[in-house]
Amino acid sequence: MAQWYQTWNKPLKNILWWLVIIGMVVSLPLAYTRHQTETSANQVEFVFDYRDLLDISDIQTNPRTFVAEQLKNMKAAGISSMAVYESTLAELKESRRIEVYNSRDAAALTQTLGDPNENFTYVLFADSATQQKLEPLIQKTFADLKVGTKPWSFKNRNGLIIQMSMDDASIKGMDPDPMTLQMLKDQGFQIVVRLSNRRPFVTNEMDRLLKQLHDIGVKRIIVDGNEVPGYTEENTEINLNKMADLLNKNGIGLAAIELLKEPQKGFSTLSKQTNYNVVRLHSFTEKDGEKLTEPLKKSELQDRIQGVADRLVLAVKDRNIRMVFLNARPVKSLDKGKLVDPLAAYYESLQGKDGAIPRIQEVGFKLGPAEPFDVKTTGWQKIARIFILLGGVSLIVLMVSFFVPEATLLLFVLGILGLAALHTLSANLYAQGLALSTAISAPSIAIMLAIRSVRSGAAAKWKSGLAYALWTLIKTSAISLIGVVYEVALLNHVTYLLVLQQFRGVGVLHLLPIAIAGVYLLFFSENNTYRDKIANIRSILSSFISVLWIVVAGVALAAVYYYLSRTGNEGQASTLEKLFRSFLENTLGVRPRTKEFLFAHPLFLLGAYLSVRYRHAVYLIFIGVIGQLSIVDTFAHLHTPLHISLIRISYGLVFGALIGLVLIAAWEIIIRSWKRWVPQLSK
Template sequence: MVQWYKTWNNPLKNILWWLVIIGMLGSLPLAFTRNQTETSVNKVEFVFDYRDLLDIADIQTNPQSFVTEQLKNMKAAGIGSMAVYESTLSELRSSRRIEMFNSRDAMAMTQTFGEPNENYTYILFADNATQQKLEPLIQKTFGDLKVATKPWNFKNRSGLIIQMSMDDASIKTMDPDPITLQMLKDQGFQIVVRLSNRRPFVTNEMDRLLKSLHDIGVKRIIVDGNEVPGYTEENTEVNLNKMADLLHKNGIGLAAIELLKEPQKGFNTLAKQTNYNVVRLHSFTEKDGEKLTEPLKKAELQDRIQGVADRFVLAVKDRNIRMVFLNAKPVKSLDKGKLVDPLGAFYESLNGKDGAIPRIEKVGFTLGQAETFKVETTAWQKIARIFMLVGGVSLIVLMVTFFVPELALFLFVAGLLGAVALHALSANFYAQGLALGTAISAPSVAIMLAIRSVRSGVAAKWKSGIAYGLWQLLKTSLISLIGVVYVVALLNHITYLLVLQQFRGVGVLHLLPIAIAGLYLLFFSEKNTYVEKWAHVRRLLSSYISVLWIVTAGVALAAIFYYLSRTGNEGQASTVEKLFRSFLENTLGVRPRTKEFLLAHPLFLLGAYLAVRYKNAVYLMFIGVIGQLSIVDTFAHLHTPLHISLIRITYGLVFGALIGLVLIAAWEIVARSWKRWVPQLSK
């Protein structure tokens, strides 16, 4: 039995490599369809919050003239859409559609002494046309709330008395203001409506509302609040299915706001039921806008405006954003002694010098209503899953064989059975688990093969250290890219592109390949028995700890902490580095990762160059594992277009190699100078 196992286990390693390559080739068509999907639409929509415009206008001397002027300015700047909320009495008042009073104010106006126990809301319409449009809307809203209304007149102005306190009545949600919707449409704006879940979900009423929005040209809604319309504690699934049917019936899609602290409840269900009629939205918040109103020198303000433009370009180009939502608010400036707003700065950031819109159009996008991605599929997908399963498991097993080659056959069979079982339990967990396994395995295997080439003496046989270093950098990177193909193919569902699902466990990818390659370098890279390996471990653990060891450990922990602080979306960077990143982005179009081209790749190349003569240079090569895992991690940002990630890692390798060659030249100068001058100094 043992002999039979060895007979099959020993040649398995070479077979595993073929299975990995076949699996990768079988996965390439899925990666191609992913590229087709993310390049299927190129329209970008800039949306401004109309409610914010009303708030800014409310403090102006001539509010309505101000709104009219700013709408023209926005249209000229490239803002083609307006976001309109469900209306409230408070918003209708800001729009100058109505005036609103409490009972005390109404008594003072009419010079009467009313009922002391009354605290009602009194409203007056701006004119008869406004009354005809809004009175039915207001009466229906408060009628649904079981609140009585009755007519009221003051100095030939018609109005209503609402039997509810003004503070309470002013925030009750109604349908969007039909006068505003028509006015914006007439001025050529597309309309995006923000719908909330503040009103009871009634199918017929929602159908009526969505049909009216469809008739005015609304193609997409943005959820206002933490819950989608139709989300309830009871019968949630039934209501969300009804809401999805109504959206589909009226040809209206959704917008997914990126970087929310918490997902909007029910959004993923609604997105799925609408067949993912969803676009990604980047929000420029009121707080962001405040930074453009601070008392700054002209140069500082221009830097911030340029930063806003860069932000919009990156959102569209690097994160598949198709809708940019702009917010603003008036700010009291004590330094200027007046109220200010960021509208002028917005226009400059969009269409000024190096503005966002010309740059976005330059890379192939056009302005227009945002459209959902057209999901490309292939009949090869079902067959490819088999290749991905076998090839992915083979890659993980290959990584383990660097430590325990005797377990290759057992792990391969167990891995296949485990992967099939996991897929039966949850296709999502299976895809993410196998993707994470291959993402960790590929750079680990790549760097361990480079270490083995030095330990086995292969490096010493090369005549040219530069040729060996460049070859190792290229070969190691190509092996890491095998993991990229598996990750992209396994996670090619539209939900990852829209970030409705995220690739979990990516944080492990930042550390585990370093730990795996480090363990191999210290204990498994030499050709010795398991007894000798264990003896090496015991010697290391029983060694006396010196101050140097403590200092080294402290430096290593500090380096790990700094490294982790720089990874992920929450990574920190200094102001100088942000400026450097901006320079790279604006100069190259796509910014390479600094840890790749300034650290990992150059040191790997220098280490490989020196390893031809000095075996201990392998420890310098080991640092290159950071660059290799970064290559895979770049593509693990599944919302980034594939061609952008490919350009990014290519720049990283090219510039990393150039800097590495500079380091090699510097090493040779220092080494030769040392050899020349040290003997003379010792005389």
């Protein structure tokens, strides 16, 4: 039995490599369908929060004139849509459509003695046309809440008495203001409605509302709050299915707000039931806008305006954003002695020098209502799954075989059986687990092969250190890209493009390949027996710890901490580095990753060059694992278009190689100068 096992185990590595290659080849059509999907929607919609415009107008001398002027300015700046909320008495008051009083103020207004036991809300309409539109809306809203209303008038102006306190009544949600909707439509704006789950979900009422919105041209809603309309504690699935049916019936889609602290409850279900009629939305918040109202020098303000433009371009181009939502609010400026707002700065960031909109159009996007991705599929996917499973397991087993080659066959069989079982339990967990495992395995194998080339003496046989360095960088990066192909093929679903699903465990990718390659370099890269390896481990563990070791360990931990602080969406960067990043982005169109082209790739190239003559240069090659895992990690940002990621890693390799050549030239100059001048100085 043992002999039979060895007979099959020895040649299995070559077979595994062929399975990896076959799996990679059959995965390429799936990657292409993803490219087709993410390039199928190229319209970008700029939306402004109409409620914020009302807030700003409320501090102006002529509020209605101000709103009319700003709507024209927004249209000219490329803001083609306005976001309208479910109306409230407070918002209708801000729109100057009604006046609202409590019982005490109403008594003072009418110069009568009020009832001390009454705390009602008194509403006066601006004119008869407003009354005709809004009175039925207000009466119905409070009737549904079982709150009484009755007519009231003052000086030939009609109104209502609502038997509820003004503070409470002012925040009760109603249908969006029909007069505002019609006014915005007449001025040529596309309307985006923000719907909440604050009112009870009634199917007939929601159907009526969505039909009204459809008739006025609404194509998309943005959820206002933490729950989608229809999300309830009981019968949630039934209500969400009803809400989805109503959205589908009226041709209305959703917008997914990026970077929320918590996903909106029910959003994933509603997205699926609407066949992913969803676009990604980037929110430029009121707090972001306040930075443009601070007391700044002209040059500083221009830098911030340029920063806003860069941010919006990056969102659209690099993160599949198709809707940009702009918010603003008035700010008290004690330095200027007046109330200010960021609207003028917004217009300049959109259409001024190096403005966002012209740059977005230059890279192939158009302004217009945001459209969902046209999801492309292929019948090849079912067949490809088998080869992806075989190839993915083969890649993982090949990585483990660097440490335990005798277990290759056993691990391959167990891997196939285990992943097949996992797929039956959870297809999503299977896809993410296999994708993460292949993403870790590929750069680990790539670096371990480079280390083996030096340890085995193969590097020393090359006549040209430069040729060996360039070839090793190309070969190592190509092997790392194998993991990219599997990662993209396994997570080839629109939910990842829309970030409705997250690729879990990516943080492990930032450290595990470093640990794997480090263990291999220290204990397994030499061609010795397991007894020798164990002896080496015992020798290291029983060594006396010197102050130098503690210092080195401290520096290493600091380096790891710094590396982790720079990784992921929460990574920190200095102001100078942000300026450098902006320069690269604006100059190249796509910014290469700093740790690749300024650090990992150059050191890898220098290490490969030196390893032809110096075996200890292998430690510089080991540092290159950061660049290799970064290549794979770049594609783990699944909301970034594939072609952007390809350009990014290509720039990283090209510029990294150029900087590496500079390091090699500097090394040669230093060494030759040393050899030339040191002997003369010793005479």
